[in-house]
Amino acid sequence: MDKTTRQPDYIGHRKRLKQRFKKSPDSFHDYELLELILGYGLPRKDTKPIAKELLKRFGSLKEAFFAPQEQLKEISGISDGLVLFFQAIKELIKRIELQSLAQKTSITHPKDVFDHLKNSIGMLQKEAFYILLLNTKNKIISLDKVCDGTVDRVNLYPREIIEIIIKKKAVNVILIHNHPGGEPQPSKEDIEITKRLKNIFKEIDVHVLDHIIITPNSYFSFRENNLF
Numbered sequence: 001m002d003k004t005t006r007q008p009d010y011i012g013h014r015k016r017l018k019q020r021f022k023k024s025p026d027s028f029h030d031y032e033l034l035e036l037i038l039g040y041g042l043p044r045k046d047t048k049p050i051a052k053e054l055l056k057r058f059g060s061l062k063e064a065f066f067a068p069q070e071q072l073k074e075i076s077g078i079s080d081g082l083v084l085f086f087q088a089i090k091e092l093i094k095r096i097e098l099q100s101l102a103q104k105t106s107i108t109h110p111k112d113v114f115d116h117l118k119n120s121i122g123m124l125q126k127e128a129f130y131i132l133l134l135n136t137k138n139k140i141i142s143l144d145k146v147c148d149g150t151v152d153r154v155n156l157y158p159r160e161i162i163e164i165i166i167k168k169k170a171v172n173v174i175l176i177h178n179h180p181g182g183e184p185q186p187s188k189e190d191i192e193i194t195k196r197l198k199n200i201f202k203e204i205d206v207h208v209l210d211h212i213i214i215t216p217n218s219y220f221s222f223r224e225n226n227l228f
Contacts, residue, residue, distance in 0.1 A: 010046035014039050030061050041085035042077070050077040062216070065089055066123040094120035098143060106138045110212050110221035113176065121178050122214040129156060129177040133170035134209070141168050143176075156193060158200050165206055173201060175211040184213045184220035186227070194222060 017036055021028060028036075031051045038047035053075055058064040065086055072078050072086065101116035113132065114122075121130060127149035133141040144164050147155060165173065175194065186194075190213065198208045211222040222228055 031055050034061060041082040045077060068125055102140055102143060104140055110210060110224055113212050114214055114219035117214055118216055122216045124178050125180055127178055131161060132174040132176055133168050134172040136171050138172060141170050172207050172209050174209050178214050182215045184215050184218050186213055186220060
């Protein structure tokens, strides 16, 4: 082949990488898996150095994919298109987790909720408040977002929550929200809003079973910690 038409070295490397993955995906290092995935978002670039830099900067695959857009763009080689590609993967992971939780027959332990939502609600960059609606046998009816907030607060409107509960005929509710800072311990405001909602829902014969605060790596259950 003429030197002027010689393919970049990473083209052959990427082909070999794909062949290896087909044979033994479990043998891949994290940077190799990330490198392979990045190749679909950056088909005309050598993605190995980008993959290694992402892991060096953020520490893990999970943290890299869920990193804020602004921080991703600080990495050399990260384009707006790749940021969008990451967003699509994040949304896919979130929906898989939410659908997986919704398909559970019932909730028996707070950790069930955490395990299904740590990579979706737990990885959000701002606070958001959800309600998990259950029937009399604690079977899941739906998971509904009530509101978004800033980094450290949410604005709740009990009337809107009650409308959702009545519409879906729920009798039991689990309150769920995230702490973007990574510390699951409840604030004074968290405790106050929990008491307030419990009292409001009691008036319509709806029971708050728990309030679970989720972060990427841990959770706090009000019931487990005797705050109910």
